[in-house]
Structures are given as C-alpha cells and as structure tokens.
Amino acid sequence: MVKTEWFAKRNIAVGVTMVLFAGVAHAQSNVTLYGLLDSGLLYTSKTLNSATGQNAGKQFSLIDSGSAPSQFGLQGTEDLGGGLKAEFKLESGISVANGGFGISNGNLFGRQAYVGLKSDLGEVKAGLQLSPFFLAAYRLDPRGMSTFGSSAIIYVDSVAATGVFNSNAVSYTSPVIYGFQGSVMYALGGEAGNFAAGRQYSADLHYDNGTLLIDAAFYNGNSGGTGQTPIPTTVDFFGRMLGASYKFGSLTVKASFASYKVSGSFSSNVYGGGADYYITPTIDVNGGVWYTTDRNDSSNHSVLGAVGGQYLLSRQTSVYAQVGIVNNHGKMDTGLSIDGALYGTTGTTVGTVVGIRHLF
Template sequence: MEMKWPHGRWATAIAVTFAAGITQVHAQSSVQIGGLVSAGVNYTTNVGGSASTFMAPAGVWRPNIFFIRGTEDLGGGLKSVFLLSSLFSIANGGNAGGPGSMFSRESYVGLSNQWGTLTAGQHRDFMFDLSTHGYSGLYFAGRVGGHQGPFANFGTPYSGGGSGDFDRVNGEQIDNSVKFTSAEHAGLTFGALYGFGGQAGNFGASSASSFGANYANGPFGLGAAYTMTKDPQLNGGNDGFRNIGIGASWRPGFWKLAALATWSRNTATGGQIAAYDASVGYDFTPAVGASLTYTYMNGNQVLQDKHSNQLAGIVTYNFSKRTTVYLDVSAQRASGPGAMAQIYATPGASSSASQVMTSVGVQTVF
C-alpha cells in the first residue's frame, strides 16, 4: 500500500518506518496492512577487541516493521482508531522487541475528531517525534546515526544498563499510557502523554510523562519535546531519566538541512549527556541521494567528562518507490578516562577510543 510523505526521495520508506509514530488517521472506515523489510551485511572494526561481520536482524537504515492500523467513521466527525505494530528480525523471523511481545513497537486504540486523537495503550513518546519530523541524525543516516557513545554507566534500563538511545529519539516504548496528539492548526501540532506506574499507594512512582510541539511552514520546521520516565529500580520508582530536545530543519529545493540538540539526565545519579546533531542531505537525482551527520556527545563530571565525535554518512539508490539499496558508514572517536567508542546498532563497544561501522543493504516497503 503506497503512502505519501512530503520529503521527496525517502518518501515511501520513511513513511512506512515511522507510520507507528503518527496517530492522526485520515482514512475513512478502513484497515491498512504494511511494513518494511531490510537486510544487509555489516562490518565493525572493533567489538571488544576484534573485528565483527554480521547481519543486523532488526535492520540498520530503518528497522524492520509490520503494522496493522485502521479507522471507523462513527459519524459527526468522530472516528475510532487503532494501531498494532511489531519490530521483527529478518534473520530468524522472531520478534525484535523483547521476549513475549507480540506487538513490540506500538499498540493502541482510541478516538479521533477535528481537535485531535486520544489513544490508550503502548506508545512512543514525543522525543521520537524529533526523528519523525526529520531533525535527528537517525532520520538521515539510519540507526547508526542514533546516540550511544562512551557512557556505559549512564544506566538506561532499555539498553542493558548502558547508554543506547539515551535521549529516546530512536523511539522507546511507554507501556500503560494515554496519549493526546492535536490536529494541525496553521502548521502547529502539539500533544501530551502520561504513563501509569501502577505502584499501589504511590500514584506517581514508576510513571512517565511527555510533551511535544512541532511547527511546519513550507520548507521550515521547528520542534521541541520533553519526556520524564521514572524507573522502578531507582529510588523506589521516584527517580529516572529526564530528556529534553529541540530541533529545526530547512529544506530548500533538493537540499535537506537539520539540527538537533538533546539533554538527558539520570536523576538518581546526576549523570547527564548532551548531544548535538548537524545534518545535510542532497538528492542528486530522483534515484540517487546522500546525507552526512556530525554528532557531538558530551557527558558531565559524573560520567568523567567523557565525550565523542561521530560522522555518519549514507548513499542510497532507489530502484523504485519501494526498493532501495544503500551504503552506510559511521565512525566514532571517544575521549576521556578509559573511554571506549560505541556506535549505536553495533554489537558492542570497542576496546579502544575508535570504532567504524560499514553497512551494505537493501530494503523494500509494502
């Protein structure tokens, strides 16, 4: 099922990839089935002291996803909406969202009218919108443009206690949540999310809250987001991770320019990471395009003032609106006491301050 997206060459691929992050449904009484399948060979120069060649089961440029979504017209401008979506491994067909998860990416049901959409279920928070609107390096370079770096002791619970996607722009789930996303008003959309902690006797413990706003006017875009997730393992569920982000983009002609800044803090330890992306993309022809993202990540004193510089670039060739081949290269250099580089989507950290990852792959959408 072909979908439209307003930004040219990556139209269908990105539309399908981020379909689970878009809650405003416009179809009339319909059900859609779609997804994205990607596979490739990846080479990393140093993982724990040795080179590694592997196939990333969840995809590198865009994650493998399958979704079912639908809407029913209830009359008077009111509609019911639902979404069920899963991440999966192309290597073995298994679920890539965690053991026991049938719909591991996003699943919700709700109501929509001219004012916006209200849903309940499992959602991505508004930090993810900074990627869906095209501000992050993740949007340009794929998963290797995500944020990780030499901050293994930052403690994010969804990355084995490390720092993978510490600012949540790659899209992390919030279970047991209610989310409102407004309709567009003169280019402005906004929203709020609340995740129930479910801890008896302490309503706010282990809870989550998120807010976001985005403004688009022709080639210009500006967005901001805030997310606070309390971890049941930190101070009885009263501490957790606070994320703030702001991004902007400008798309004159065949050029795509974007910038993103995020600040992430572990409120229990005081550890904080600032990350800054600057991205540029260009469509040489309708079939050939390229982009480059520079990312600087800096930890505070609690994280021993470690920091890293990273470049991520990609060249793509579109055989059609649905099928694309790509070459994706990312290089990171870390600094600070005992700093070991780690690019997001690699199997593990380098044994040194440097790491390079190269991917050659193909993806198709349906």
C-alpha cells in the same frame, strides 16, 4: 416440517442481515497490513568485549535492520460520522536475521499497540505508543534516525527503549493551527500505593510551515511500575530537546541539542547536525555528526559521524550503503549500529553497512 421451515427462514434472514452489516462495515472502515524488512552486512574495525570492556577485534556479520527497524503491523480506521474516526494500530518488531523479535520492547506487538479517536479537534490514543520526545528526535535527525550512525545510537545507548515504546500511555495531539502542533503524553506506572513508580510524561511543540521546522520537547520518566518489559523501557531519566531544520528545494539541513540526565549514569549533552539531499527522486544521500559530552565529567565524550546513500529500485525496494566513524574518550561507549555494534570501545572505530530494504 413447519419448525424446519421456520428455522430455514430464520437462518436466511440472519444471513441477509449479516451480509448487510458486513457491507456497511466495509464501507465505513478499513484494515491495512504493512511492514518493512531490512537486512545488511556490517563491518566494524573494533568490537566491544562485553565481559572485559576491551576491544575484541574486527567483526563482519549479517544483521537485521541495517538502516531501519524491521517490522510488521496492522492498522485500521472506522468512520464514526461527523468527522470522528476510531483508529487502532498493532505493530511488532521482527528480526530478518533469525526470525525472532526485532527492535521493540521485546514483546509481541512491542512497538505499538493502541486504540484511539481522531477528529478536527485532534487525536487521543491509549496504549503502547511512541512518546512526543522520541518523535521530536526523529524529526530532527538528518539521517532519519537510521539504525546505523545516527542519533538513534546515542539515544538507545543512553536509555535503552525508554521513551521510544511507552506502556500504559494516554496521549493527545492537537490539530495543526497556523503551522503549530502540540502533543502531550502521560503513562501510568500502575503500581498500587505508589503512583510515582514507573510514571512517565512527555510533551512536544513544533512549528512547521513546510520549509522551516522548529521543535522543542521534553521527557520525564521514573523507574519501576508495572510496565516492565524484556527490553528496558522504564529507565529513570529526564530529557530535553531543541532543534530546527530548513529546506532548500531537495536539500534539508538540521541542527539539534539534546540532554539525557540518567539516574546513576551520565548526564549527557548531545550536539548534532547534518543534511539530507535528494540528488534525483531515486537517489538520496545524507550525513550527520554528533558530539556527546558528560556534564559531570568532561573527559567522558565522543564524536559520531556517518554518511549514507540509498537508491530506490522501486517504490517498495531500495539498496543502501553507509559508512561511519566514532571516537570515544574516557568512559564513553558510543557505538555505530543498534544491531551488532550498539556499544563501542575507547578510541576510534570505523564501520560500514550495506543492505537491502523492502516495504509492503
């Protein structure tokens, strides 16, 4: 009887302690579930036959991620006191079209999976993450790196997911100082006895005063290492990027230069520019043009152009329509859409996509 009573009192004490700790944790930390679902109807006047390299004819299909990558994730922070916070993010690409993995490195939580610390001195993250080079490309794209008709097509066409999703990476991002902010990232290849295999590093420095943005970044990555994924993320390449943007009220104009020197493939220069304009708070239109040329053989070149519009039905839901055209010469195979038309054929291809996007 005494023993039973002691256990009852002990369980009550433990329960009260757990409730108290749960209350403290709830007050100091938070976890958020978020996501984006995007699906569209794609039409292209030509389609690449991957077996023959020739035109397979017109296509009309439902695709995932017609304007932005479908995804879901968990992110959270914990206040450690003194201005220091712990953070984490787990983000997975999904396909609305078939329920499988979407735009990612091909793994569960293959978009981002990291833990970190953040304070007034900057931010440190460890794990799978986006490179400073890719984030610079995103900032300098007038179409927000749409998955249709933007610099994202040229990026993925050149190096797949390398530099987008970096495994085994450690990064530091500085605080903003007089408009300047810098980022560095180092990804370890992890191969015993060969530190160079799979090693990747990247850096970015940009200035942003709210009106003018100037951005410069580079990326250097080796093939191999232990970070192999279903979607290639260790293509051997050296990348550079330089660009600027300027805001005139609701209008933002952008221009950029990028270089992709890929081992065993093209050494491409990409010149791009365009504009984004909010006609009203709920109607956004944008357009861009990119000229890509192979420095080793100028007969290999392409021109990609696209315009698009988005109408916000609510804070979470929008509908969109986009039209693009690409012209390939020589061995260049630039496409129009990451899903369904990543690679194109010689000559001119016209395409369009209409769809719906929902945030949660």
